[in-house]
Amino acid sequence: xxxxxxxxxxxxxxxxxxxxxxxxxxxxxxxxxxxxxxxxxxxxxxxxxxxxxxxxxxxxxxxxxxxxxxxxxxxxxxxxxxxxxxxxxxxxxxxxxxxxxxxxxxxxxxxxxxxxxxxxxxxxxxxxxxxxxxxxxxxxxxxxxxxxxxxxxxxxxxxxxxxxxxxxxxxxxxxxxxxxxxxxxxxxxxxxxxxxxxxxxxxxxxxxxxxxxxxxxxxxxxxxxxxxxxxxxxxxxxxxxxxxxxxxxxxxxxxxxxxxxxxxxxxxxxxxxxxxxxxxxxxxxxxxxxxxxxxxxxx
Numbered sequence: 001x002x003x004x005x006x007x008x009x010x011x012x013x014x015x016x017x018x019x020x021x022x023x024x025x026x027x028x029x030x031x032x033x034x035x036x037x038x039x040x041x042x043x044x045x046x047x048x049x050x051x052x053x054x055x056x057x058x059x060x061x062x063x064x065x066x067x068x069x070x071x072x073x074x075x076x077x078x079x080x081x082x083x084x085x086x087x088x089x090x091x092x093x094x095x096x097x098x099x100x101x102x103x104x105x106x107x108x109x110x111x112x113x114x115x116x117x118x119x120x121x122x123x124x125x126x127x128x129x130x131x132x133x134x135x136x137x138x139x140x141x142x143x144x145x146x147x148x149x150x151x152x153x154x155x156x157x158x159x160x161x162x163x164x165x166x167x168x169x170x171x172x173x174x175x176x177x178x179x180x181x182x183x184x185x186x187x188x189x190x191x192x193x194x195x196x197x198x199x200x201x202x203x204x205x206x207x208x209x210x211x212x213x214x215x216x217x218x219x220x221x222x223x224x225x226x227x228x229x230x231x232x233x234x235x236x237x238x239x240x241x242x243x244x245x246x247x248x249x250x251x252x253x254x255x256x257x258x259x260x261x262x263x264x265x266x267x268x269x270x271x272x273x274x275x276x277x278x279x280x281x282x283x284x285x286x287x288x289x290x291x292x293x294x295x296x297x298x299x
Contacts, residue, residue: 008174011219015175018214020206021234023073031231034071038064039131046134058113061135065110072230074103074215075237078111080268082198082242092159093245094190096261097200098269099168100176101215102223103230104202105132107238112198114164117155117186125223138165152189159193169258175216176203179269182262187254199243199261201268207235209272241268 010016023031042064049060069076095112097104105116116132120139123129133139138154141147155165169187170180190197204215214233217226230236243264251257 008170008172008178008180008218010173010175010178010216012221012225013219015177015218016213016216016221016229018229020212020214022232023234027073028228028231031071031073032227035068035231038068038071039128042068043131043134046131050134050136061109061113062111065106065113069103069106069110069238072103073233073236074230075235076107076110077237077239078242079239080201080242082200082244092162092193092195093164093198094155094159094187094195095164095166095198095200096169096182096187096265097166097202098179098265099170099173100202100204101173101217102128102226103204103215103217103238104168105166107202107240108166108200111240111242112164112166112200114166115155115158117151117165117167148185152185152192155186156189156192159189159195164198165189169261173216173218175213175218176211177213179266182258182265184254184258187257187261190248190257191252191254194248196248197246197257197261199246199264199268201241201243201265203239203241203269205237205239207237209237212236241271243268 049057052060066076093114095108095114097108105118108114108116116135116137117140118132118137120141122132122137123139125132138151138158140151155167158165167186169182169184171183172180174180187197189195204212206212206214212233214229214236215226215238217223246257246260246264251260
């Protein structure tokens with residue numbers, strides 16, 4: 001672990017709850033089979049999808065991601081006052097979200113698809129890794145600080161071409177009961193390209209609307225155990241809160257832009273899921289678990 005690698009206090013033992021209401025073995029097996037089939041189909045069809053026109057390509061990606069979430073038993077909810085899809089604002093934008101799980105990637109793809117920024121280890125994941133690589137994912141070596149300027153330049157070039165790039169500026173996953181500081185490095189890409197920033201808040205709830213950490217992917221958690229919790233859960237809801245875009249030029253530097261995006265996401269998370277898109281709520285006091293800092297996973 002390098003000295004600059006972000007860490008979080010979240011661990012599977014202290015933070016991740018076992019599924020409450022759970023489905024039976026037959027449903028779990030069917031979910032795993034459906035997920036695998038859709039991943040294989042995604043890898044096979046990716047060359048054809050990339051040949052489509054931008055709007056058709058985005059529609060295909062959204063459909064595939066929503067089908068994949070459904071195969072896992074995850075229900076998607078989209079709220080907020082930010083740009084929607086497919087009728088929302090087009091053009092280059094840096095989408096910045098808090099980070100809880102590997103599921104976050106699918107949630108963003110299901111609503112605001114574009115290029116993703118992911119840790120280099122994702123490239124080695126079965127099925128999902130090749131799919132991410134073929135889909136144009138920008139892979140970041142989190143252990144090598146020297147690679148960061150090149151990654152920022154690649155993201156800035158994508159934004160300059162009018163593409164949307166999704167990043168998780170906390171640099172690591174949190175269980176959802178707390179959050180990390182938005183690192184400013186990648187916001188430099190928005191400053192250079194003059195692209196807007198789209199803050200997005202991500203949270204997971206049970207069927208009754210209560211917050212849950214079942215989907216969290218933290219600490220030394222493995223992909224397969226995390227997948228097992230998700231497919232076993234009954235009524236898991238993943239919510240994307242789309243927040244108003246921060247126009248290019250409103251904040252002069254990357255640090256100011258990072259702080260503004262973080263504040264917007266924290267405010268979005270403070271509104272209870274039951275309140276809906278247009279109702280305000282008293283901000284909740286979020287306290288992360290007391291734990292010695294350990295390296296955390298990033299999807």
